[in-house]
Amino acid sequence: LEGHEIVRRWIDLAHARRWRKLHAEMVVDMYTGIRRPLYELLARLLGSVMVRSPAAREDFVVSAEASLNHDAANRLEAIEARTLVVGGAQDRLFPKHLQGDTAERITGAALRLIEGVGHGAFDERKRDFDMAIKEFIHR
Numbered sequence: 001l002e003g004h005e006i007v008r009r010w011i012d013l014a015h016a017r018r019w020r021k022l023h024a025e026m027v028v029d030m031y032t033g034i035r036r037p038l039y040e041l042l043a044r045l046l047g048s049v050m051v052r053s054p055a056a057r058e059d060f061v062v063s064a065e066a067s068l069n070h071d072a073a074n075r076l077e078a079i080e081a082r083t084l085v086v087g088g089a090q091d092r093l094f095p096k097h098l099q100g101d102t103a104e105r106i107t108g109a110a111l112r113l114i115e116g117v118g119h120g121a122f123d124e125r126k127r128d129f130d131m132a133i134k135e136f137i138h139r
Contacts, residue, residue, distance in 0.1 A: 086123035
């Protein structure tokens, strides 16, 4: 999966302590549209100001590796709470087929894919993202 390859690349950059490059690549991998080149440029130009080495460097690596190793697909059917799966239709980390599969495995889950954005949907299309959640809550 492309998402796994992306996270593995991030882990390699973290191990190499290349935090500026990691931050810039995360922006490219998560965002679409105008934010991608804008955020990438800012990350590269202002990286030393914006991006500092994390206090607990290994936390990023541990969290990233956990995300690669965790698979709860066989437990989704046990979820009984009302559930909304919401994300960007162009998400490279969690592609829409994976989001759709997740929603299908949870009884009665709703799926809301926001077109034109990727993993940063919550930020790039905040109004649409928030509206999807508000509509789900009010249903």
